[in-house]
Amino acid sequence: MLAVVHAINFLLNIENQTERKFFPIYVDLHNGLKVEYKHLGLQNFLDMLPSSDNIQPLLILDGLDEIGNLNLGKEIDKIRRTNHDLKIIITCRTQDDILEEHGLRLEHYVRLLPFSKEQFDLFCQKLVRIIIEMHLQ
DSSP: OHHHHHHHHHHHHHHTOTTOEEEEEEEEGGGOSBOSSTTOBHHHHHHHSOOOSSEEEEEEEEOGGGOTTOOHHHHHHHHHHHOTTOEEEEEOOOOTTHHHHTTOOOSOOOOOOOOOHHHHHHHHHHHHHHHHHHHHO
């Protein structure tokens, strides 16, 4: 989830349009291109969204390394034919040649480096504090 937050912030910076809002659509690629809402296919779900000049769908495809043999690049091309302005964030673990395997052409590529030991410890401390506060409420 941390990767998604960083990717959204990066996207907002390159867009340089603070008035534009994004409607996030999370897709766990382990289950294919399906959204969790009523098990709709992704294109059917996108077709249901109301059109707006200020709100744009932001497709978050999580787990490229877990997708199996689906040609994601081809599927994205199909979706983009009817959703030209669709912004897409794809997350995956680092694997050599994974983008080429799925026929993906990217405008931007962001790679998050692993935490140092100090960063990991600080992250865990903050996470534990948040969990405790949630349980105390």
